[in-house]
Amino acid sequence: MNLKVLPNAINTGKLVLSNVADDPTFFALQVARRFKSNPVLGALISTLGSDNSNIRLRALSAMLRDKSSAFQSACRDWVSTGGNPSHAVFLANLCIASNEWKIAEELLSRGAPSNAHVRANARLLWSLGRMTDAINLLRDIRSGRQLSHYESELATFKGREPQLAAPRVPDKSNSETRSVIYVATNSLPHTGSGYAQRTHSILTSLKEAGWRVKGLTRVNYPLNIGKLSASETDVVSDIEYQRCLPFPAKHDLTGRIQQQAEDLLARVIREKPSVLHTTTDFSNALAVKAVAEATRTPWVYEVRGQLADTWLSTRPDSSKDSERYRLFLEREAFVAQHADHVFTLGDAMKRNLVDAGVDERKISILPNGIGEKFVEEPVSRRQARDQLRLDSEAFYVGTVSSLVHYEGLSTVIRAVAELANQHESLRLLIVGDGIDRENLVSLAKKLGIAGRCVFPGRIPREQAHLYHAALNVFVVPRIDSAVTRSVTPLKPVEALASKVPVLASDLPALRELITDGENGHLIKAGAVAEWAECIEKLMLNPENARRMGKSGREFVLANRTWEQNALSIVEVYERVISKAPGQ
Template identity: 65%
Template sequence: MNIQSYLQKWFERIQIDRTVVLKPNIISNIANTAQLVLANVADDPTYFALQVARRFRSSPILRQVIDRLSSERASLSLRALAAMLTDDRSCLRSVCERYLQSERSSRQSVFFANLCIASDEWILADMLLDQSAKTKSAVKSRARLLWARGHMSEAIAVLGSGYGGRQLRHYRSEFSVFRGLEPNLPATTETMLGAKKCNSIMYVSTNSLPHTGSGYAQRTHSILKALVDEGWAVKALTRVNYPLNIGKLAADLQDTVDGITYERCLPFPAQHDFAGRIQQQAEDLLARVKKDNPSVLHTTTDFSNALAVKAVAEATGIPWIYEVRGQLADTWLSTRPDGSETSERYQLFMERESYVARHADHVFTLGEAMKQNLIRSGVKESKISLLPNGIGDEFLEEPVDRTQARGQLGLDPEAFYAGTVSSLVPYEGLSTLVRAVARLADEFPSLRLLIVGDGTDRENLIMLARELGIESRCEFPGRVPREQAHLYHSSLNTFAVPRVESAVTRSVTPLKPVEALASGVPVLASDLPALRELITDGENGHLVRPEDVEDWTGSLRTMILEPSRAYKMGKSGREFVLSSRTWAQNAKTIIQIYCRVVNQTS
């Protein structure tokens, strides 16, 4: 009997009624998490180690371990491991290239290849695997590389010759969903058609506060609060096994934040393959819908959420809304090599997103660029509404005085701060900003760089600042409490969005510059379609050529030299946001659409 079966029998024997007890048994949480760890280790143990390291990077113990691994006396394999765990891709490339020039062993080549796969160093991984004998570990690594690059059926074929196990089962499960598998729900005896009155929703999201503080979770919370303020009854549900899947072992069956209750889908035992998770989500959601009978179902990207909600909507007759917050296929593509747009994964990902959007009763999206993409994918324009990112309560209030904000945060009251509050990932293009600041450092001694947030690019940005000799002028406070975010916005003289040009950045409008505008801070942004929807050049900021360090340097110099003009831009930006980007305004749009789809299905 495996551990999951044993725990299931133990759980039944002590007869805990999960529908009554608020806090789930810690043993079931541990068992589900253990199974999740095993699933991740089977798929890619190196990437799992990287995810753990990212989560606990601030730990002094982990820092000491990594320092030892990266010492000059350590072996090449240990130094490569340290580089991978710190997201130092430059160091990883250097160490792997030294290894390739030295005497090699097949086993070590696979180890180095796994590090490169986890760090998106595809070419090096390919070269290293070419040096390896066809052992089981090498075959599994080759499959990981193919899978990571989007060659799904090829990866399955490689594993199918006797090397698969859990990894093969997980790949087959995910591939089946990408190719069209949907949840299978029993037919209901009668069509429910939601509540008689148009006044209640069930909202299904990927994650939420208080366990995740991302822009995604903030947007969900703002929408739900705005709907409650309009008198709507709200039920919020997060995806299956969240927040156990981010390490919250003591998770409750619900959390309440600012009066919004988030219910958790924590079945025991939980499924950890892609198709199994979606099936469990649909079954759990159906049970809740039968109990609460909401007027509308509402869910957000990605399509796996939508598949579960679509199945429940079809089983009950309740209308459903799909909120397209991003283009996750393009986000995936942004970290892949050229030519990946023809890969199986990308093509199927795009098709699945289009499929669920076409079948929803209505679609919300962030901006005009994303709307046009939806129309091109076959979604009728008449059933698409814009629901742009808005500002919450802390940004509706008059911004905190810059000197006061800096005093609370311990920042230099006399300096000129350029920077951002963002997820620190490569497509944000923040290396361009670092280089621009470095070029202006001698000319403007008071210039400082403030980059708030965390992500895979944080360590690379810190090292770049060190290489350019401006480390003492830069502050990287990492992820900050959400109640402090508005203070960091208010502390800046100019907010920067130096995104690189890619499919995802051309279409997706970020939240943070909206909050910067609300704070009265002028914005320098890459000249991309999605950002043109926010920034009017010369009015509330400047549009700058993406990845053009010289143009960014010139625009930043202008902001420093013309403070009165920058002040007017900041004031104009706040007026723009207050007039068109509040959650109260968005709530009225949402409710209007809810009632329309309810009336259409009644």
């Protein structure tokens, strides 16, 4: 029996109460998304919306199924019919959880005054980045847990750091000189995201380069994604991932970072690593920074995304002037400035770091790379399709991606719809899951091409190379936003390795991967007609597509493998270790 089950269950129960206090509707939405593949739950959620006369249940059902059009329609019906004011808070909370900011504001303007109404207004202000305004509202009604969590998070955003006991410098005279503790937000086997895959690839490549490596994940992970039987350690393909599972766990941001720092300090004293390495966001870095300074251990910060801009991408433009956005940028700049070295994904992100005041001399590019199956010669298209039971004669355009709004996949669905009548063999394959999936499926139905579209959902990692190899064209139709202009994604790198030409939005981060006419094409973001034209050109000129695919693989093998990346990481590690006090 796993002795951690009872304390894990208690910590998880407290986490649930914490989430319910902060935003019960958003928590319910996250739970529904996690278990939506369960047929019983799916049927129950659908049944909720079967009574058209009950607007609240219609809206709840649509929200839980990620049916944004149906959800918006239900909320607007309530507004237009002058619904019961006591229902406004319920619907507004649904809107806040679904990023429907304007409708939420309108609903709350019609709601009946109450403490619940104040809490919902505070939740809306908080979600839009108006942190102090939200806190002031909650102080007026002495709102308890929601207020304390907001205050804790604002304190961290304003500069609060973990406090450790007097510095303890480990005796490293008998320690290994090539060892690293790598602090990450999540990891395999519990999370299969691109983030987790990148972490695993880095640790694997470092181990193959002769380093002793250990991964360490954030406080209360993976309990916070529902894994109650989590143990202290997981070993995945010979890589050890340790868990930070204190009891009782803190659930406010300041408390979590403090516990992370205390846990890491004990490990550093015991294991004596020669370097610490962590990744975005800044909450990870604050814990690592505190321990590094207390133990005089060099540390490296890996900036994998523009997370303030990711947050902004689901908010109205006005949130760019918000307190949260400004403080988010400041905290990220602060930790990057204090790290001994900074890695980032590409040139666009490096420029952003320099503009934020980080010394250019201590920034290195550590791009997304390929390993495992993608280094091997890809399987033939026919073989991949046979294994996946896809039409061997069709022309498949598609992607393997998180299905979120900024990926811009509606552009490709519309482009395929424009070409459908002229090209009987054209098909669309969209692999992955996310909050935009149901909207994309609905759009395909609306445009009359549902029969040409395949949405397999989330797939096992070991099948990813097959889906890449099965495609004729890989698409990255990202919208033009701050985050997409800066962050270079992993999946097109894997597509290029699979000898598949890539069509991508003409954005700075994607220009780092795609050379127009050589390994794909760059197309104006959102320009449906131009996307359709490029797809058709590749359909009519298969020899050109093969040439681009071959060129793409040559580029990736020459520039984007984890074996090459490991050499860069090791060189940085050795440099910062040599400059550390006492070396």
